[in-house]
Amino acid sequence: MVGKLLxxxxxxxxxxxxxxxxxxxxxxxxxxxxxxxxxxxxxIMEKIHGGQDCEAEQQKVNQIVSTLYI
Structure with missing residues (x-):
């Protein structure tokens, strides 16, 4: 989204x-x-520190931020 705007x-x-x-x-x-x-x-920070996968949380953040631009 930001890439397109930029x-x-x-x-x-x-x-x-x-x-x-x-x-x-x-x-x-x-x-x-x-x-x-x-x-x-x-x-996400806790999972990264613990060496765990945090893809689902990162996607959720991206979804929330994307809705702000609609």
């Missing part, structure tokens, strides 16, 4: 300049969504 900002240019980053829209998540993401990140 590509649109660059308009075919190979380089990324600070104004490209500044112009990316950053949606505001509700407190509930922020807490849900934070909890998932805590679980």
């Amino acid at each position: 590509a649109d900002q660059r308009d075919g240019d190979y380089h990324i300049y600070p104004e490209h980053i500044r112009n990316l829209p950053i949606p505001i998540a509700t407190s509930k969504l922020q807490e849900e993401i934070a909890q998932l990140v805590r679980i």
Whole structure:
């Protein structure tokens, strides 16, 4: 998602300049969504530290963030 937005900002240019980053829209998540993401990140960090797979949690974070851009 962000890759597409960044590509649109660059308009075919190979380089990324600070104004490209500044112009990316950053949606505001509700407190509930922020807490849900934070909890998932805590679980991901624990699993990474423990050498466990955290793909499902990472996908869930990606899904939540994607919904913010719709």
